[in-house]
Amino acid sequence: MKLTVEAYAKALKLTWVSGKKGKSSPLKIPQLTRPGLELAGLFEFYEKDRIQLIGSKEITFFHWLSKEDQAIRVRMMFEQKPPAFVLSKNVEVPELFKTLGDEYDVPVLKSHQRTNDLFSSTLNYLARELSPRTSIHGTLVDINGIGVLIRGKSGIGKSEVALELVRRGHQLVADDRVDIYENTEGEVIGEAPDILRKYLEIRGIGIVNVVKLFGASAYKESKPIRVIVDLLTFEAAEDYDRLGLEESTERFFNTDITTTKIPITAARSVPTLVEVAAMNARLKFLGTNMAQEFADELTINISDKSKK
Amino acid sequence: MAEKTVVIVDPAGMHARPASKVAHLAASFDEDVSITYKARTIDAKSIMGLMSLGVPKDAEITLQVNGDDDESILSSILGEMKELGLIK
Numbered sequence: 040m041k042l043t044v045e046a047y048a049k050a051l052k053l054t055w056v057s058g059k060k061g062k063s064s065p066l067k068i069p070q071l072t073r074p075g076l077e078l079a080g081l082f083e084f085y086e087k088d089r090i091q092l093i094g095s096k097e098i099t100f101f102h103w104l105s106k107e108d109q110a111i112r113v114r115m116m117f118e119q120k121p122p123a124f125v126l127s128k129n130v131e132v133p134e135l136f137k138t139l140g141d142e143y144d145v146p147v148l149k150s151h152q153r154t155n156d157l158f159s160s161t162l163n164y165l166a167r168e169l170s171p172r173t174s175i176h177g178t179l180v181d182i183n184g185i186g187v188l189i190r191g192k193s194g195i196g197k198s199e200v201a202l203e204l205v206r207r208g209h210q211l212v213a214d215d216r217v218d219i220y221e222n223t224e225g226e227v228i229g230e231a232p233d234i235l236r237k238y239l240e241i242r243g244i245g246i247v248n249v250v251k252l253f254g255a256s257a258y259k260e261s262k263p264i265r266v267i268v269d270l271l272t273f274e275a276a277e278d279y280d281r282l283g284l285e286e287s288t289e290r291f292f293n294t295d296i297t298t299t300k301i302p303i304t305a306a307r308s309v310p311t312l313v314e315v316a317a318m319n320a321r322l323k324f325l326g327t328n329m330a331q332e333f334a335d336e337l338t339i340n341i342s343d344k345s346k347k
Numbered sequence: 348m349a350e351k352t353v354v355i356v357d358p359a360g361m362h363a364r365p366a367s368k369v370a371h372l373a374a375s376f377d378e379d380v381s382i383t384y385k386a387r388t389i390d391a392k393s394i395m396g397l398m399s400l401g402v403p404k405d406a407e408i409t410l411q412v413n414g415d416d417d418e419s420i421l422s423s424i425l426g427e428m429k430e431l432g433l434i435k
Contacts (some may be wrong), residue, residue, distance in 0.1 A: 176390045193374050193392035215395035232399040240395045 058140030094154030111191030161226035172325040177211040182317035186262035221292035230261035283330035357422035361402040378414030
């Protein structure tokens with residue numbers, strides 16, 4: 040599906056200044072540019088395939104220029120038909136941009152956001168819409184701010200674990216099918232396909248809406264995945280790490296995500312285990328490795344004894 | 348591996364009820380069963396996954412079974428889909 044300027048304008052609540060005829064221009068690159076050098080007359084590096092963001096800096100410089108230079112350089116920018124010009128909150132749109140927008144059918148848009156916010160929200164939007172996506176089988180929950188993907192064979196109880204986690208105040212992102220994309224290297228974001236948002240399927244009960252059951256705080260639109268928890272039956276889990284010293288990861292796009300295997304039986308409270316796995320990942324992220332600390336203490340203990 | 352591409356003929360597409368029947372049947376086998384629609388492949392044992400595809404009438408979907416006995420599993424799922432009026 041093609042991403043158009045119109046969709047971008049709608050998503051970021053931009054208002055149309057001119058160039059409405061160019062509304063179906065495609066956006067192809069998840070990048071944007073601030074054409075300061077072009078206003079200064081250097082067109083050798085003009086990135087005409089990107090959205091052109093005009094902030095207070097660019098517009099102040101624009102007003103420094105003579106009327107002649109303004110007319111020539113801005114026309115040169117429009118001539119090469121970039122997908123759109125977006126002006127930030129504090130920029131008053133010059134007449135020149137209005138008329139050239141209509142002349143070349145290049146959309147000129149105005150944002151309610153300041154330059155920095157506009158820059159990052161545009162970049163995030165483009166990454167979300169243009170990055171390659173794939174679907175994975177699993178359930179994604181936000182546990183105290185950590186995105187945990189629960190995987191396991193159909194029927195092992197992923198949704199039931201998610202239900203209990205939501206009941207404990209955590210948030211559901213997606214049940215059973217998670218669509219993922221890479222926002223930047225090191226950050227893979229998961230979200231639910233449109234139709235499944237807010238829904239969980241619980242065997243024996245059916246499909247439930249977590250927002251209706253537990254309130255608006257029970258659901259989150261999207262979340263970076265930090266840990267993957269694989270639920271396994273004891274028979275299937277012949278090789279799991281008893282100490283928690285080994286770090287295993289799995290690669291999605293260009294990002295390695297930590298994986299943990301959790302063997303389950305009737306006596307083990309899986310939601311609690313998943314919660315602890317999330318907290319453990321958070322501690323490791325903050326620089327504390329509990330298993331390593333224990334192993335170090337043991338080593339010291341043994342060497343103390345052998346000295347005596 | 349056994350594979351077959353079929354066209355959905357039900358005017359309502361693969362809606363909730365038949366989707367849940369197909370997933371339920373698929374889940375009764377140990378083998379991996381998957382369905383692909385528009386380059387998205389999902390585990391056919393997952394009701395949510397199946398419904399998330401939002402398969403409309405006239406859409407082509409591909410069923411795939413991996414493991415022992417794949418041919419007979421494939422034909423029993425196709426038989427169920429036929430009975431549900433999803434395919435001809």
